Amino acid sequence: MLQLDVKTIYFLVGLFATTTGLVLFALSTTGRFDRWLKYWGISNIATGSGILLLTFRDIIPDFYSIVLANMLAIIGYYLLMATTQRLYHRRRIAVKPHLLFLGILTVLFILMRDADSYYAERTVLTALTCGFYAYCVAKSTLRIARKEDITSAYLVSGIFTVATVVFAMRAIAGLTHHLGGDSVFASGGVNMWTILLAAIIGPLWNMSMLLMIMERINRNWIGRALRDPLTSALNREGLKAAIENNSMRRQSDAHPVTALLLVDIDHFKQVNDKLGHAFGDQLLCTFADIVHHQLRSSDLFARQGGDEFVIILPASGEKEAQDVAERLQNSFAHATEKLKQDGLSITLSIGIAVAASDQIAHSLNSLMEQADSALYQSKHHGRNRITSAQAA
Ligand SMILES: Nc1nc2c(ncn2[C@@H]2O[C@H](COP(=O)(O)OP(=O)(O)OP(=O)(O)O)[C@@H](O)[C@H]2O)c(=O)[nH]1
Incomplete structure (x- = not known):
């Protein structure tokens, strides 16, 4: 009988995200893709390595397995949002307000590096921040879907809407003491469900992002073949x-x-x-x-x-x-x-x-x-x- 404890699931989720990110990042260095692929790759590496670091709790110093791990997860989500914003706006993205938000959270986390206390507070903060970025991704991909008529962007938006709900559930559970234990590896309550959902959502969103980008490129080429390049009128x-x-x-x-x-x-x-x-x-x-x-x-x-x-x-x-x-x-x-x-x-x-x-x-x-x-x-x-x- 297959037995998976929460720590193993975390490890597998982290490993999957990190390796996916490394592959995407390696591809981005070929210079054949726009900058979004680099963001997307680094985003996966950051989130994945953050989750992997979590699983080394009690093996490596708490600073790495708690503070750095949570920060990396948040940075990963931040970059994912940057990726989709870049895809939507095509040119520059407004970074400053988000960096400020990230800075405030960094300070809060550093204040909370004590491993045994503030577990629920830490969970709430991470869930709220990642949830906020997941919500931003859902919103900008919905805009891409509507504006450019890209069907798979609806899929990405749907998946990130689910992710937002999962993070919201986690934040509420943290606030109401229903996380299912006082450790991130507790195998009961909302904690167990959220990591299981994360294990499903992670591969799904990478796949759907890929589909969205492929569909977009495809439409772009078809559009170009049917239009006059000077006036954008149809040919x-x-x-x-x-x-x-x-x-x-x-x-x-x-x-x-x-x-x-x-x-x-x-x-x-x-x-x-x-x-x-x-x-x-x-x-x-x-x-x-x-x-x-x-x-x-x-x-x-x-x-x-x-x-x-x-x-x-x-x-x-x-x-x-x-x-x-x-x-x-x-x-x-x-x-x-x-x-x-x-x-x-x-x-x-x-x-x-x-x-x-x-x-x-x-x-x-x-x-x-x-x-x-x-x-x-x-x-x-x-x-x-x-x-x-x-x-x-
Ligand atoms: N700048 C520019 N000129 C173009 C382009 N395509 C065609 N032309 C020019 O458009 C001009 C069209 O000339 P004509 O068909 O004689 O038309 P016209 O001077 O408007 O004369 P009428 O139609 O009789 O009033 C030609 O000189 C072409 O070289 C283009 O993409 N850019």
């Missing part, structure tokens, strides 16, 4: 893929028509010739920003090539398309006002075509042709115009 492939997505079909019952706008910047070549290619690039980005601000989340925006763009407005007819076209012309005229000083009058020519929403995926080419003829009419009649295919 042709991206537009096709988005149309095949059933979002437009879902809306077709309530709103049977979809409008397509083909937009071309007038005299764009003159911008390149007079102000340089880099300025031309900037103008394309300005136009893309204006469009991104004007459109609804269900609308599609793609770059056809050069200075020509496509906008698809699901659940919109002729009238809505005209309104959007006019708004774009006005905003663009406002944004390019200063170019008049350089003798450049940069405007937008637009062609509009409308089709039944449930036909859009099949009739995209013919709709494009209609919008293209309408755009040609806009150019032909002096530019800075909006022409509908029905009128053309």
Whole structure:
């Protein structure tokens, strides 16, 4: 019959976290990963070695098996929070308030290095601090899940929510003297349950973090393959893929028509010739920003090539398309006002075509042709115009 005492479980949990951390850290030194992998590796090493040190109680001095052990566990959680914050914000993270929190706790722990007293207080403090960081991880991974539509980030967030609850239980048990004994290795009460849960949660969160990062990288690459790198508008492939997505079909019952706008910047070549290619690039980005601000989340925006763009407005007819076209012309005229000083009058020519929403995926080419003829009419009649295919 297999018999595991609490100390052995602690040892195994510590060993697993430390070795996982060492592997992650070794990988991070290859320079092939962003800094988050280093944080994640060190976080595992710190938490794991803290737990391992705990199991050497009575073998090594109390300072190492109590003060240092608890501090390492807290630092490990802190770095885990830093990892997920870095993943969320991508750039810098706000470290100062957290370092202050960590500093206060360090002082408290050093005041409590007496092995035989303050066991419950120590447990409460460690549980509250680690619980706080686990809560921060749950919150930032939930944000990643929602903002970037990453399913496995929900899993990470769920696991850390459970971890937060486990730490809260431990803190409450410490405060109400229900820890199950006066040592961290007591095999009764909440103490036993929390270490068992930690043994399950540890491997699970490492696995789910890995899944989250893989899914994120995957989405990032797919996103890049379907977008124009300069303006972040969809490219042709991206537009096709988005149309095949059933979002437009879902809306077709309530709103049977979809409008397509083909937009071309007038005299764009003159911008390149007079102000340089880099300025031309900037103008394309300005136009893309204006469009991104004007459109609804269900609308599609793609770059056809050069200075020509496509906008698809699901659940919109002729009238809505005209309104959007006019708004774009006005905003663009406002944004390019200063170019008049350089003798450049940069405007937008637009062609509009409308089709039944449930036909859009099949009739995209013919709709494009209609919008293209309408755009040609806009150019032909002096530019800075909006022409509908029905009128053309
Ligand atoms: N800066 C920059 N220019 C580009 C890019 N792609 C295409 N172009 C330039 O865009 C210009 C488009 O010129 P045309 O198609 O003649 O259009 P236009 O000058 O706007 O003339 P009209 O459409 O007739 O008003 C060309 O000079 C291309 O070299 C790009 O990514 N960046």
